[in-house]
Amino acid sequence: MLIQNIQYMTASADGKWVVNTGDILIKDNRIDSIGNFECDETVEKLDGKGMLALPGLVNGHQHTPMSLLRCYSDDVTLMTWLNKKMLPLEMKMNDEDRYWGGLLSMAEMIKSGTTSYADMYIGIDTIGEAAVESGIRSVIARGLIAMDSDYEGRLKEAANVVDRWHGKGDGRITTMIAPHSPYMCPPDFLRAAVNLSKEKNVPLHIHLAETKDEEKMIQEKHGLRPVEYLKQAGVFDRHVLLAHGVHFNDADYETLKTVQGGIIHNPVSNAKLGCGISDVKRLMDTGVKVGLGTDGPASASSLDLFLEMKAASWFQKLKYEEAAVLSAHDVLSMATQNGADILGIGDEVGSLTVGKKADLLLMDMNKLHLTPSHEHANLLVYSATGQDVDTVIIDGKIVMRGRELKTIDEEKVIANAKERTKELLVRL
Numbered sequence: 001m002l003i004q005n006i007q008y009m010t011a012s013a014d015g016k017w018v019v020n021t022g023d024i025l026i027k028d029n030r031i032d033s034i035g036n037f038e039c040d041e042t043v044e045k046l047d048g049k050g051m052l053a054l055p056g057l058v059n060g061h062q063h064t065p066m067s068l069l070r071c072y073s074d075d076v077t078l079m080t081w082l083n084k085k086m087l088p089l090e091m092k093m094n095d096e097d098r099y100w101g102g103l104l105s106m107a108e109m110i111k112s113g114t115t116s117y118a119d120m121y122i123g124i125d126t127i128g129e130a131a132v133e134s135g136i137r138s139v140i141a142r143g144l145i146a147m148d149s150d151y152e153g154r155l156k157e158a159a160n161v162v163d164r165w166h167g168k169g170d171g172r173i174t175t176m177i178a179p180h181s182p183y184m185c186p187p188d189f190l191r192a193a194v195n196l197s198k199e200k201n202v203p204l205h206i207h208l209a210e211t212k213d214e215e216k217m218i219q220e221k222h223g224l225r226p227v228e229y230l231k232q233a234g235v236f237d238r239h240v241l242l243a244h245g246v247h248f249n250d251a252d253y254e255t256l257k258t259v260q261g262g263i264i265h266n267p268v269s270n271a272k273l274g275c276g277i278s279d280v281k282r283l284m285d286t287g288v289k290v291g292l293g294t295d296g297p298a299s300a301s302s303l304d305l306f307l308e309m310k311a312a313s314w315f316q317k318l319k320y321e322e323a324a325v326l327s328a329h330d331v332l333s334m335a336t337q338n339g340a341d342i343l344g345i346g347d348e349v350g351s352l353t354v355g356k357k358a359d360l361l362l363m364d365m366n367k368l369h370l371t372p373s374h375e376h377a378n379l380l381v382y383s384a385t386g387q388d389v390d391t392v393i394i395d396g397k398i399v400m401r402g403r404e405l406k407t408i409d410e411e412k413v414i415a416n417a418k419e420r421t422k423e424l425l426v427r428l
């Protein structure tokens, strides 16, 4: 496939995003070359005039089936939301609910420019199936909550997910081991999860330091801070995706300095649940890699990473009362290469680089709110929304063109998601 006459964004070594013009040649599932080409008529051509190409966005932390619980419970604290509202309904969910909820999330993500994402949930097989069908790139993990004593059974399920799914979907699916959080995992269980991640040679995915309540619980139960608790369990000896990272002290930042992987910042979810504002500037200054995520649709309420980019930048500027903090250039890197690195797929995706997998999106720039274009990075972060994404290519395949999904029947997903939600509520 040849994308002709396209403006495209690349990040230079100093972290600044620049706009270039040319053609992008995709062969099989990779970016073959970028430049100016003549190709014969056998090559599929895509006119890029008026469009701006970006690397596909990476949503670093998600719970896809929770789209069925979108706006079911809002304006309550995280612990009330999770324990009183989400978990009771999630216990009643079946595979069909998770499949349609998962597909609904994937459709929404693709439509707003997300090409890769990380999922932590139960009943992950159906999510794997939806991911293969939708064509999205997905890092899936069985979320592990040690509420009863069946540790063995839980860990076996997590191991099975790795065995069954890693490398599926032409390599688009990879896996992780996902102990839910410090407060849902006792020390021996957490250590066993770390050992499993070593044994299977896949990274860890865990919620960390999301609320002050979490700090208090871990202090009271174990006499430690959440970061110390994870350190003692060996979590930081592994590549780890740490979701949230809002409440840290000076010693925590020292510990995090050497972390392999990084933190996925979820600004909208943190704001909605009143958790606080992560100190992204300090994390970055400390040398911690920070990516961007939405968290599940039941807390973020939207899966549009363009909104998360705005929120991330705005909140840091407000926190520091300083406009220069977390620039548009910084957040574009968070939503692309940084996220891909934290998901463990940064060698293959995250930038428009020859040799990498062809995951990219074309933004329709011929819009009132995107006119004129003084500075493309600023325009993308501060003015654009997911609705401006025209075309999405994942693994060299067009999954959306002219805002029409090619792999998912949008009407069917909406109808089934509504039906599943109705039935789920009856089961409660």
Ligand SMILES: CSC[C@H]1O[C@@H](n2cnc3c(O)ncnc32)[C@H](O)[C@@H]1O
Pocket: 063, 078, 082, 086, 087, 090, 120, 121, 122, 142, 143, 144, 145, 180, 181, 207, 210, 269, 295, 296, 299
């Ligand atoms: C065991 S599967 C994952 C589990 O995580 C819950 N969840 C969703 N969002 C959050 C969040 O922000 N903090 C903590 N836990 C969260 C979800 O309800 C699932 O039960």
Ligand SMILES: [Zn+2]
Pocket: 061, 062, 063, 207, 243, 295, 296
């Ligand atoms: Zn989460």
